[in-house]
Each structure stands twice: as C-alpha cells, then as structure tokens.
Amino acid sequence: MIPTLSWRNNSVVLLDQQALPVEERVLVCTRYQEVLTAIKDLTVRGAPAIGVAAAMGIALGSLSLPADSPEGFRKGFDALCDQFAAARPTAKNLFWAIERMKGCFAGAMADAMTGETEKVRQALVDEALRMAEEDVAINRRIGRNGQILIPDGARILTHCNAGALATAGYGTALGVIRAARDAGKTIQVFADETRPVLQGARLTAWELQQENIPVTLITDNMAGFLMKQGLVDCVLVGADRIAANGDTANKIGTYSLAVLADAHSIPFYVAAPLSTIDRQLSSGADIPIEERPDEEVLAIRGVRIAPVGVGVYNPAFDVTPGGYIEAIISEAGVARFPYESSLEKLFLEPS
Numbered sequence: 001m002i003p004t005l006s007w008r009n010n011s012v013v014l015l016d017q018q019a020l021p022v023e024e025r026v027l028v029c030t031r032y033q034e035v036l037t038a039i040k041d042l043t044v045r046g047a048p049a050i051g052v053a054a055a056m057g058i059a060l061g062s063l064s065l066p067a068d069s070p071e072g073f074r075k076g077f078d079a080l081c082d083q084f085a086a087a088r089p090t091a092k093n094l095f096w097a098i099e100r101m102k103g104c105f106a107g108a109m110a111d112a113m114t115g116e117t118e119k120v121r122q123a124l125v126d127e128a129l130r131m132a133e134e135d136v137a138i139n140r141r142i143g144r145n146g147q148i149l150i151p152d153g154a155r156i157l158t159h160c161n162a163g164a165l166a167t168a169g170y171g172t173a174l175g176v177i178r179a180a181r182d183a184g185k186t187i188q189v190f191a192d193e194t195r196p197v198l199q200g201a202r203l204t205a206w207e208l209q210q211e212n213i214p215v216t217l218i219t220d221n222m223a224g225f226l227m228k229q230g231l232v233d234c235v236l237v238g239a240d241r242i243a244a245n246g247d248t249a250n251k252i253g254t255y256s257l258a259v260l261a262d263a264h265s266i267p268f269y270v271a272a273p274l275s276t277i278d279r280q281l282s283s284g285a286d287i288p289i290e291e292r293p294d295e296e297v298l299a300i301r302g303v304r305i306a307p308v309g310v311g312v313y314n315p316a317f318d319v320t321p322g323g324y325i326e327a328i329i330s331e332a333g334v335a336r337f338p339y340e341s342s343l344e345k346l347f348l349e350p351s
C-alpha cells in the first residue's frame with residue numbers, strides 16, 4: 001500500500017507529495033510544527049489525509065506539552081488544536097478529526113489520576129493511529145459500495161487526487177476504481193491534470209501507474225471535447241466538504257466538470273466518507289473556500305509563466321450543486337437526490 005502517512009518512533013512520517021512523481025521521498029516530522037507546515041504547503045493533502053495528519057500532529061505535539069498543572073496541560077492542548085484548525089479551511093475532515101482528538105483528550109483527562117499525563121498522551125497517540133486504520137477500512141467500504149455503479153469497460157474521468165495519497169490508504173474516488181478493477185472490471189481512467197498545482201498530473205497519474213490501472217492524462221480544458229466525442233462514461237471525484245443538501249466542495253474545476261457532464265448526460269459521482277459531510281451547513285453557499293498563494297497560478301513547478309504584476313485569483317475549491325450529482329457514495333451506502341433526506345439516512349445506517 002502507498003505509505004501516505006504513518007507514525008514511527010514518536011514521529012509522523014509523510015510521503016512528500018510536493019516531490020512526487022519526480023522523487024519518492026518522505027518527510028520525517030519530529031515536531032508538530034513540521035506537520036502543521038506540511039498540511040499548509042500540501043506535502044500532505046486531500047481531505048481525509050489532512051484529518052489524520054492533524055490527529056497525528058496533535059498527538060505529536062501533546063508529547064512535549066508542559067503538564068505542571070491539569071489546567072496548563074488543557075490550555076496547551078487547546079492551543080495545539082487551534083493551530084491545526086487554522087491550517088486549511090475547506091476540508092470538513094480536518095475539523096472532524098480535531099473534534100475527535102478533543103473528545104479523546106476530555107475522556108482521557110477524566111479517567112486519569114492527577115499527574116498521569118503520560119496516559120493521556122498515549123491515549124491521543126492511540127486515537128490518531130485508530131483514525132488512520134479506520135480511514136483505510138472506510139475507504140474499502142466506499143469502494144465496495146461504489147464499484148457496483150461502475151460498468152465493466154467504463155472510461156472514468158477524475159479530477160485532482162482522491163486516492164490513497166489523499167487518505168490514510170486506498171482512496172475514495174480512486175478506491176471505487178480499485179474496487180471495480182478488483183471485481184474483475186476493465187477500467188480506463190482519464191485524469192485531469194488539475195491546475196494550479198497538478199494533483200492529477202503528478203499524483204493521480206503516478207498512483208494509478210503504481211497500481212497498473214490504465215490512465216490517460218488530459219489538461220483540464222480537454223474534458224468537454226472528450227465528453228462530446230463519447231469517450232467518458234462517468235465522472236468520479238472526491239470531496240472536501242458536503243453540505244446537508246448535497247452541495248459539494250471539491251478541487252477547483254470540479255463544478256465545471258459537473259456542468260459539462262450534465263450537458264452530455266454523463267453520470268457525475270462523488271465518493272466521500274461520512275466525516276466529509278457537514279450536517280450543520282444547509283447549503284454549499286456557506287462552505288469556506290480556501291484561497292491559495294498567487295505563486296501557484298503565476299508559476300508551474302517554480303517556472304514563471306505569467307508577467308510580473310498581473311493580478312491573480314486562486315480559489316482552491318469550488319462548489320458543485322447537489323442537483324448535478326447522480327450519487328454520493330459513502331461507507332454507509334449510496335445517497336441520491338434529494339440529498340437532505342438521503343444523506344441524513346446514511347448516518348442512521350450501521351456502517
């Protein structure tokens with residue numbers, strides 16, 4: 001399995017996704033600040049991976065928190081969580097993971113006797129590792145639920161990277177593709193390069209090659225032409241945050257694909273764990289959209305492509321209205337429009 005992130009000897013080991021595919025190297029984080037920076041600079045990225053990395057980062061930070069008093073320890077822990085919560089705004093999984101670490105901390109503090117801070121620190125490490133393990137199992141269930149929707153011989157268009165690299169392993173959208181292949185289906189993938197930082201060209205193409213799943217790289221502006229020629233049977237993407245009505249934030253460009261898919265009567269699927277669903281938000285209008293540095297647009301891999309002084313707008317995500325989405329595939333089952341009721345039902349299913 002692709003080693004996206006792991007915990008080793010009180011450090012967080014991240015496969016460096018900035019270096020891929022040119023170089024396969026890891027970043028060993030011995031301080032929580034390094035994990036924080038790695039989330040911000042996309043060394044580790046993808047909604048579920050960001051959540052698990054933050055959980056591990058919080059566990060790592062807790063190891064060196066002063067614990068002279070329970071109050072001081074608690075304050076230090078809260079400050080740690082606040083720093084991770086400020087890392088990236090859009091992926092719900094980040095906030096979900098932080099809440100879970102807070103719950104673990106509260107429980108462990110209540111159980112521990114005065115001075116037993118080591119037990120609390122260990123509980124946080126155990127919880128982060130549990131989340132990583134659970135994430136892989138969840139993705140496998142998403143894969144099983146989703147592959148049923150994929151016909152043999154399907155030519156699937158995907159955007160960004162919603163694979164093992166974007167999770168603790170196996171992937172969401174690419175997990176569905178893995179599961180379809182493992183069910184004996186012949187699958188072909190078209191990967192959008194995904195400007196500005198090329199998660200499709202660098203990461204999805206690399207990941208699918210590792211798995212021997214046939215992949216053809218296209219630039220983002222080619223999707224409509226492929227659809228028009230009848231070369232795409234479905235679009236399958238991941239998600240960063242899904243509102244209660246099914247509106248879905250995902251990598252910038254996803255919305256355009258959904259509109260194109262609709263115009264060509266091609267099903268558009270979203271694969272995501274329940275931890276991506278934000279039941280507090282009634283629609284996608286309230287999803288916070290991250291804006292990233294101008295340099296990502298002004299340059300490609302450090303090579304400047306635009307004139308000095310040009311204005312830049314660089315939103316990292318867009319929101320696809322639920323009405324464009326044929327189905328949302330989760331570990332608890334498949335939801336369909338209208339999503340208010342079908343998504344809510346997923347939370348009632350034993351998963």
Ligand code: MRU
Nearest residue numbers: 045046047160162166238239251
């Ligand atoms: O900016 P990124 O690379 O973190 O954006 C990632 C995406 O948009 C993914 O499609 C999404 O997080 C789903 S990952 C399973």
